[in-house]
Amino acid sequence: MTWGVSFLERGWQVDYTQAVDRAATVALGWVFGCPIIGFIADRIGRRKPVILAGAALMLVAMLAIAYLPPETLPPYFLAFLLGFGSGAAMIPYSTIKEVNPDYAKGSATGAMNFIVFVMSALIAPALGWWLQQLAGGGARTLDVFVKVNSVYVAAIALAAILTFFLKETGSAVRKT
Numbered sequence: 001m002t003w004g005v006s007f008l009e010r011g012w013q014v015d016y017t018q019a020v021d022r023a024a025t026v027a028l029g030w031v032f033g034c035p036i037i038g039f040i041a042d043r044i045g046r047r048k049p050v051i052l053a054g055a056a057l058m059l060v061a062m063l064a065i066a067y068l069p070p071e072t073l074p075p076y077f078l079a080f081l082l083g084f085g086s087g088a089a090m091i092p093y094s095t096i097k098e099v100n101p102d103y104a105k106g107s108a109t110g111a112m113n114f115i116v117f118v119m120s121a122l123i124a125p126a127l128g129w130w131l132q133q134l135a136g137g138g139a140r141t142l143d144v145f146v147k148v149n150s151v152y153v154a155a156i157a158l159a160a161i162l163t164f165f166l167k168e169t170g171s172a173v174r175k176t
Contacts, residue, residue: 003127003128003131003145003148004019004022004023004026004079005019005020005023006140006145007065007145007149008022008023010139010140010141010142010145011140011141011142011144011145011146012070012142014070018075021076022075022076022079023079024079025076025079025080025083026079026080026082026083026086027083028080028083029079029080029081029082029083029084029085029086029087030083030084030086030087031083032084032087033054033083033084033085033086033087033088034087034090035087036084036087037050037053037054037084037087037088037090037091038087038090038091038094041091041094041170042170042171044170044172045170045171045172045173045175046168046170046172046173047091047092047094047095047166047168047169047170048163048164048166048168048170050088050091051088051091051092051160051163051166052160052163053085053088054085054086054087054088054089054091055085055088055156055157055159055160055163056085056160057081057082057084057085057088058082058085058086058088058156059153059156059157059160060081060085061078061079061081061082061085062082062149062152062153062156063153064078065078065082065149066145066146066149066150066153067146092112092166093109093112094169095166095167095169096108096109096112097109098169099167099169127148127151130148130151131144131145131148134147134148
């Protein structure tokens with residue numbers, strides 16, 4: 001969402017108000033995605049496949065945002081889909097509590113949250129710098145944003161790969 005409004009304004013030529021509304025739709029996707037995806041993970045008793053499905057949904061949304069013409073899908077659909085899929089990011093919070101002893105659950109969750117926010121704080125300015133470099137001091141065009149979006153696509157793919165190294169902690173595994 002950091003570059004969503006600029007991307008929509010400069011890349012897709014969407015007016016500012018609608019660009020803000022569309023970018024905010026990612027958060028609306030979280031409102032629905034987090035509880036629904038969490039429910040699915042609890043229901044099937046597995047965490048990893050649901051995280052992978054969320055990553056796949058995010059990947060599809062990011063690729064569509066980057067490469068499909070803006071009029072291909074309804075205006076708010078891709079942002080909602082991106083937010084919905086990213087709701088799977090909440091599942092590792094359950095996992096971290098399930099793999100740690102009671103005396104370390106709070107510390108482990110805090111450490112995970114710290115890492116998430118530190119990475120966000122470091123990556124956003126780095127991508128902003130790269131965006132300026134790609135634009136060469138000129139206008140930030142759709143092409144420039146697409147190149148920067150490749151970082152997000154790569155990050156989602158890396159997260160999916162790393163998911164295979166997580167310990168499965170769902171109830172289906174604990175029953176065996």
